[in-house]
Amino acid sequence: MDHASHGHHITPKSLLIKVFGSLILLTILTVAVSRVHLGALNVPVAIAIAVVKMMLVVTVFMAVKWDNKVNALVIGLSALFVSIFLIFTLFDTAYRGDLSNVDRVPISDQQRQQSAEMAPADAGAAASEMPASGH
Amino acid sequence: MDQQFDASKMGMWIFLVTEVLLFSGMFVAYTVYRVWHPETFDLLSGALDWRLGGFNTLVLLGSSFTVAMSIHSIQKSDKKATVMYLVITLICAAAFMVVKYIEYTTKFEHGVFPGAHFAPHGEHYAPFDVPYAPQFFSIYFVMTGIHGVHVLVGMGVIAWIAIRTAKGHFDSQYYTPIELTGLYWHLVDIIWIFLFPLLYLI
8 A cells, every 4th residue: 555545645844844934924923913002903913813823733734634524524613613602602791781781881891981980090000001011 | 444544533633622622611711801801911911921922832833843744754654753853842842841830930939829819029020910910810820721731741642652653663554643643732732822822912
């Protein structure tokens, strides 16, 4: 039985090196982007870069691209259920108490506003310390 | 033989799915607390040293590459190269754990413990004594701790696989244990790919 009849794909060394290089560049990119203040966008951008890195590892390093398709199905279903787990939990925790809330603003946002009004001096001090902490 | 290989590989993937389930519970906890206290999580990522976290990311990515290279080598029956790449993987994993040890002990020395014993002091950590900081550090210690245990387990398995390769147990016709170990190691790498930005950067 030679390699061909054995049916195992040998991932070329050059491709492995290219993927490794891309992963390093994406790591540098995610650090660089996190230094830039994008407001609400910082979190989605960091997660998007991490997802791209994960896809590179799964398709090439874990060789799913050349693997039996049933394994890709197992992984896809796993990812689907992780997102259901995450999103359905947030339906609860992010909107807790809002079922009986007659205000337009969700309760969690109201609480955040209240605590910001109660301790404006503290919040200001904490925010100004962040860049000074040398991170 | 091919059928056995396919079956064992799928079994490994299903095991990895259970690992994803284990970690997704912690990622959900992270997300819930982050949505509840975004300003705390924003501030506290600055309490962790992104240079140490970044170094560990590069080291783990390097180890993933060398594991992939070890499988590439055994598929060509190059046992010497396979053992060499597995040993480099072990060195990278050890470097990761050394950095993790430095991070943990520095935090403990400054009173940064998970849970009720949280009492940060010192120039760097004192400003981070804000509401919900204990929750952030509990999540940090549990997630990186369980990930660290996975690195240690991976090191044990890789050492065993390297010894078996050196003894000549594997060649291009039979290398299933190396391939399955590689899959596990890549998963550990993927978990860290997410932990690094979520905890250290944002």
